[in-house]
Amino acid sequence: MRRRSFVSSSLTTLIFARKLWSQDQVWVCPMDPDVRSSVAGVCPRCGMKLAANLPEATEYHMDLSTLPRALEPGQPIQLTFAIHDPWKGRPVTNFQLVHEKLFHMFVVSQDLEFFLHNHPVFQPDGSFRYDNLTLPKAGMYRVLGDFYPDGATPQLIAKTMIVPGTPPAPVHLSRDYSPKDATNMQVEFRTDPPQAIAGLKTQLHFTIKPADGFEKYLGAWGHMLAASEDLIDLIHTHPFIADGGPNVQFNLTFPRPGNYRVWVQFQRAGVVNTAHFDIPVQELQ
Amino acid sequence: MTRCLLLLTACFAAQAHDIITTSITFSRDIARIVNNHCASCHHPGGMAFSLMTYADARPWAVAIKEEILRRRMPPWGAIKGFGEFRNDQALTPEEMERIVSWTDGGVPEGEPKDMPEPPKSLEPETFRHGKGELSATGEFALTRAFVLDGLWPEKVPEKGSFQITAQLPDGTIQPLLWLQDYKAQFGHPFLFQTPVNLPARTVIRGIPPGAKIALLPKK
Known part of the structure; x- marks a missing residue:
């Protein structure tokens, strides 16, 4: 059954891709640009509304400021994100929803122990503000802003905050595929191929138990943030295959060899569950 | 089964041996990335082999993917999000994803009419040390x-x-x-x-x- 679905899906993709080459009007998923259609609709992968004739991808500027400016471990801070256009640096004040929110913020600590996915609040001046973030310890924190300016393409922009003090020792992750008990579900994990290879597509398969009450979280069946242990690579993605059943598949191409931590978020019965797994990625031999 | 085979043959006919599974094309997507990030060196007569046309770029597709994923190309050097630079040459995550999709999806050429205009200038920017450094x-x-x-x-x-x-x-x-x-x-x-x-x-x-x-x- 699974094999038949795969063949059918591949054929549909092939015909779909081929057909699009000869058409002028193309509807593109702003978040998954390889998902294109000749008709309006929503992305079958991430649920975002397809956009007609998406403009050329251009990177916007995201300024991050904190209050107070000087950070201290354990001290609550306020974050403000101000977006400017890349041409004249004008403030951007109009945004489209991305998975039910105008702004998604991810924060990851240098030791990969701290993870946050939350949503700064839109302000009358067009900026986004997040109050009472407490960074637990000294060291580097990477911040990822995910937003979609009107008339542009979705943006995924990284920033860095540094909390003074002695930073944690460098992280050396090792393989951890063990099942995780989250708030109201257990999450099992495997990859195909079993050994992930840099530069090649890896399927990440999750099975959630129990699956009754499994529901979409922010418009998608799941959310994933993958981070290399050196925090150079940060990847935010959504399921490639999911239908509300217990099995959820993400596809990911790990860019470089090394160890990665992936955080996944699934919602069941109104409760958001977060689990993480550690994946060693090898060089192609 | 026969119908499936006929369908597959029809789909692949134009692209010889490549199995096309993506709608990302060189003409519509990749050529723009090349113009913005690669063309100053990778043009005919430039410092490195040309990537300006599909015929130029096609043989290098897998190498392009590997080089950009490893951040060896473009030779910019700075990790994104640690300082923000007005002469930033690094690819965005979205651009990297497009190149991966194109390479893994059979490297389709697309329609010539979708090709962007070539860059106005192909000269790499030059800098000189100045006073007060x-x-x-x-x-x-x-x-x-x-x-x-x-x-x-x-x-x-x-x-x-x-x-x-x-x-x-x-x-x-x-x-x-x-x-x-x-x-x-x-x-x-x-x-x-x-x-x-x-x-x-x-x-x-x-x-x-x-x-x-x-x-x-x-x-």
Whole structure:
């Protein structure tokens, strides 16, 4: 059954891709640009509304400021994100929803122990503000802003905050595929191929138990943030295959060899569950 | 089964041996990335082989994917999000994803009518050292206020990886530049999107032993 679905899906993709080459009007998923259609609709992968004739991808500027400016471990801070256009640096004040929110913020600590996915609040001046973030310890924190300016393409922009003090020792992750008990579900994990290879597509398969009450979280069946242990690579993605059943598949191409931590978020019965797994990625031999 | 085979044959006919599973094409997507990030070197008569046409780029598709994923190309050097630069040449995550989808999806050419105009100028930007620069080594304390317009690695050990920060007198630590696996090609100015005001007694940290970094003043 699974094999038949795969063949059918591949054929549909092939015909779909081929057909699009000869058409002028193309509807593109702003978040998954390889998902294109000749008709309006929503992305079958991430649920975002397809956009007609998406403009050329251009990177916007995201300024991050904190209050107070000087950070201290354990001290609550306020974050403000101000977006400017890349041409004249004008403030951007109009945004489209991305998975039910105008702004998604991810924060990851240098030791990969701290993870946050939350949503700064839109302000009358067009900026986004997040109050009472407490960074637990000294060291580097990477911040990822995910937003979609009107008339542009979705943006995924990284920033860095540094909390003074002695930073944690460098992280050396090792393989951890063990099942995780989250708030109201257990999450099992495997990859195909079993050994992930840099530069090649890896399927990440999750099975959630129990699956009754499994529901979409922010418009998608799941959310994933993958981070290399050196925090150079940060990847935010959504399921490639999911239908509300217990099995959820993400596809990911790990860019470089090394160890990665992936955080996944699934919602069941109104409760958001977060689990993480550690994946060693090898060089192609 | 026969119907499936006929359908597959029809789908693949135009692309010889490639199985096309993506709608990302060279003409519509990849050529724009090449124009913006690669063309200054990779053009006919340029410093490296041309990637300007589908015929030029097609044989290099897998190598392009590997080079951009490893961040060896374009030879920019700075990790995104640690300082923001107005001459940033790094690919965005979205651009990297498009190249991966194109390569893994059979490297389709697309329609010639979708090709963008070639860049107006193919000359790489050139820079010269100017007056008022400070040459920083080790832990470097500023004795006067300085408006920092950029950093220019002058001498850095090969394959060095380091983060340069500015610790201001109020305790704030500002990320300036993160270089990973340094190569001589990274020895160009990194010009900030917005100049950074550094008060006197600011300490520049993170410059590794044996390295020298020019602090460029705002003109």
